[in-house]
Amino acid sequence: MKWRMLNNNRGFTLIEMMIVLLVISVLLIITIPNVTKHNSKINSKGCDAFVKMVQAQVQAYEIDKKVLPSDIQDLVAAEYLNEETTTCPNGDAITISADGKVESEES
Structure with missing residues (x-):
């Protein structure tokens, strides 16, 4: 009996x-385009969050200095922002208007 089980x-x-590899390939072909499609949405939401954070720093700067910053470099010089974090995660530039409103500019 044992001999038959071993055989x-x-x-x-x-x-x-090959069938398993085919199934895995089909799943990858379906999922990868969906992930890359949502990547731009993720970057834009990250940029929106970054703009809100910079807007809060502009308000803190105004409270401390009693004047609005003229640009992002004023916030960096006063150490409200780091030099490395002056653009959105997707690469868009950040600007500060004369009335202190922070906006992103597409590059």
């Missing part, structure tokens, strides 16, 4: 492995 143990055949 019946088989691994996967080449056809079975």
Whole structure:
């Protein structure tokens, strides 16, 4: 009886492995375009959040200095922002208007 059980143990055949690889490939083909499509939405939401954070720093600067910053470099010089974080995660530039409103400009 034991001899028959040992003879019946088989691994996967080449056809079975090819079917598994085909299924995995189809799943990847379906999911990768969806992920890349949503990447731009993720970057724009990250930029919106960054603009709100810079707007809060502009308000803090105005409270401390009693004057609005003229540009992003004023916030960097006063250490309200880091030099590395003066643009949106997607690369858009940040500007401050004369009335202190922060906006992103597409590059």
